[in-house]
Amino acid sequence: MISPCPVRGKSLANKEEAPGKPPRFTKSGRAGTEFGMVEFKRVSYVFGSSWALKDVSFTLEKGGFLFLTGHSGAGKTTLLRLLYAGLPLHRGRATVAGFELHKLRRRHVPELRRRVSVVFQDFKILPQRTVFENVALALEVRGVTRQHMERRVRAIVRALGLESKSYTRCAHLSGGEQQRVAIARSMVVNPKLILADEPTGNLDADLTTDLMNIFKQFHSYGATVIMATHNRTILNMVPDAHILHLEQGQVAETTLPVEQDEPHTEGLL
Amino acid sequence: MLRFLRLGWRGLREMFLHPWAQLFTISAVTMAAVLAGIFLLLLHNVNQELIRNRGAVEFQVFWREGADMEQVRREWQRLAAMDHLKEMETFTPEQALEGLSRDLSGQGALDWLEEKNPLPASAFLAFNIPPGDHSEIWAKGLLAELRVLPDVRAVHYNPVQMDLAKSWLSVSRSVIWPVMGFLALVVALVVGNTVKLSMLTRRDEIEILSLVGARPWYIRAPLLASGAFTGLASSGLALGLLRLLHLRLEHVLDFPPVFLVISFLPMEHCLLLTGVVTAVCMAGSWVGVRQ
Numbered sequence: 001m002i003s004p005c006p007v008r009g010k011s012l013a014n015k016e017e018a019p020g021k022p023p024r025f026t027k028s029g030r031a032g033t034e035f036g037m038v039e040f041k042r043v044s045y046v047f048g049s050s051w052a053l054k055d056v057s058f059t060l061e062k063g064g065f066l067f068l069t070g071h072s073g074a075g076k077t078t079l080l081r082l083l084y085a086g087l088p089l090h091r092g093r094a095t096v097a098g099f100e101l102h103k104l105r106r107r108h109v110p111e112l113r114r115r116v117s118v119v120f121q122d123f124k125i126l127p128q129r130t131v132f133e134n135v136a137l138a139l140e141v142r143g144v145t146r147q148h149m150e151r152r153v154r155a156i157v158r159a160l161g162l163e164s165k166s167y168t169r170c171a172h173l174s175g176g177e178q179q180r181v182a183i184a185r186s187m188v189v190n191p192k193l194i195l196a197d198e199p200t201g202n203l204d205a206d207l208t209t210d211l212m213n214i215f216k217q218f219h220s221y222g223a224t225v226i227m228a229t230h231n232r233t234i235l236n237m238v239p240d241a242h243i244l245h246l247e248q249g250q251v252a253e254t255t256l257p258v259e260q261d262e263p264h265t266e267g268l269l
Numbered sequence: 270m271l272r273f274l275r276l277g278w279r280g281l282r283e284m285f286l287h288p289w290a291q292l293f294t295i296s297a298v299t300m301a302a303v304l305a306g307i308f309l310l311l312l313h314n315v316n317q318e319l320i321r322n323r324g325a326v327e328f329q330v331f332w333r334e335g336a337d338m339e340q341v342r343r344e345w346q347r348l349a350a351m352d353h354l355k356e357m358e359t360f361t362p363e364q365a366l367e368g369l370s371r372d373l374s375g376q377g378a379l380d381w382l383e384e385k386n387p388l389p390a391s392a393f394l395a396f397n398i399p400p401g402d403h404s405e406i407w408a409k410g411l412l413a414e415l416r417v418l419p420d421v422r423a424v425h426y427n428p429v430q431m432d433l434a435k436s437w438l439s440v441s442r443s444v445i446w447p448v449m450g451f452l453a454l455v456v457a458l459v460v461g462n463t464v465k466l467s468m469l470t471r472r473d474e475i476e477i478l479s480l481v482g483a484r485p486w487y488i489r490a491p492l493l494a495s496g497a498f499t500g501l502a503s504s505g506l507a508l509g510l511l512r513l514l515h516l517r518l519e520h521v522l523d524f525p526p527v528f529l530v531i532s533f534l535p536m537e538h539c540l541l542l543t544g545v546v547t548a549v550c551m552a553g554s555w556v557g558v559r560q
Binding site: 084110111112113114117118124125126128129137138141142143185189 | 272286287473474476477478479480481482483484485487
């Protein structure tokens with residue numbers, strides 16, 4: 001069993017924040033303290049002359065699990081990139097982990113990313129560094145002490161079955177192991193929101209099941225998860241998850257509660 | 270502060286994660302710096318030679334016949350302490366006669382004049398022209414100063430030489446520095462682009478650090494440190510190579526009638542080269558991260 005916070009149970013999403021205070025938004029879009037909830041209101045994004053997203057609205061409560069589905073080019077990755085401020089939000093309003101993206105200033109992006117962990121299909125790990133170093137990276141940037149960092153990294157690496165490979169360079173690991181390293185790096189900070197962009201895209205069926213179990217376990221400890229996938233078989237692995245199906249940048253179907261005045265209320269999956 | 274030092278140290282350690290890329294970068298930067306150094310060496314030596322041969326104004330001072338030599342020697346001591354004096358040669362009447370005799374037809378040709386030596390005490394003075402636009406006034410002032418020395422009969426000075434020296438200095442001052450500035454710009458562009466390209470090898474690292482919430486200074490500090498290291502190492506290597514080249518070529522032009530001994534770059538030029546290359550490497554790292 002994986003503990004969401006293997007050592008002390010304290011989130012490192014932003015260690016400067018004091019817990020328990022109500023949300024507090026500023027003009028800069030900087031966070032308050034309540035997070036884990038995503039709210040999109042009529043968000044659009046244009047690449048050149050084509051709409052990558054058009055009038056997307058949804059609300060995901062804290063602790064929810066959401067699958068973003070749709071064909072390639074439907075807008076799943078664009079939506080995820082907006083969520084971690086990988087793209088600037090120009091149209092619409094969005095709140096992610098306590099940050100108002102439409103007001104977010106460049107200097108506050110690192111703070112947002114300390115609350116939101118991202119797992120990619122291509123892993124985005126440093127192949128020349130060891131498993132330990134890759135996982136520790138997320139803690140290093142937060143200024144966590146060496147001693148504390150070692151305890152947390154060892155715990156998460158053990159939990160994900162990578163203990164024997166701790167000091168192996170990631171270039172020498174299999175695809176499944178590399179993805180587990182990427183997940184370990186995301187989870188070691190005990191984030192409240194996990195974004196995953198086709199995390200099982202490069203893995204076989206058995207590894208896919210293993211990784212989905214890992215996500216489910218973190219979700220069961222209260223993390224909010226948004227996972228983009230076009231693999232419909234994994235939707236059944238999380239029965240209580242919501243689904244948001246995108247087609248040509250628009251919400252085609254969703255199981256999320258939708259506000260009355262929104263244009264995409266045709267039906268549920 | 271400790272954290273910055275730690276990040277800097279990390280930057281240096283991480284350079285060796287991509288040893289080949291770093292090696293190629295340092296080689297490319299070193300080559301650019303060597304080329305710049307060769308130009309600098311050339312300019313420095315041309316400039317030195319111009320100033321040595323053309324940038325001075327000469328005076329010949331003649332004392333009256335039978336002037337008190339003790340007095341004349343005191344005057345010579347005073348002249349030797351004058352500002353901008355580059356070279357001074359003095360001749361007692363005996364030395365002048367000996368020199369003339371030697372030049373005319375060999376040792377002892379004018380020995381018969383020893384009893385009634387008609388030559389006066391004299392001095393040859395060469396002054397560097399001071400910077401500024403008032404060199405004419407300065408030369409006239411100097412001429413007047415020399416003429417009123419006790420027992421001085423005549424002072425010879427060629428105004429055409431003054432004009433020529435001024436022209437050479439003007440060429441030296443108006444050409445050398447713009448050329449050096451242009452050279453610095455070329456080196457900056459070459460080195461900056463090389464370092465920026467080397468940042469491509471660390472693009473993934475920068476992206477990942479950004480994704481896990483690293484602040485800009487956390488990403489930049491190690492890269493600036495490695496940029497500084499690249500600059501220092503490259504300029505050090507370049508200066509070493511230049512010194513080797515200089516040792517080989519130092520006396521290559523030291524033959525008649527040229528007699529040119531190539532001198533190495535002065536300390537301020539070495540520091541300039543090191544500073545420019547290091548600063549540009551750091552700037553290249555900074556810009557590379559931004560992009």
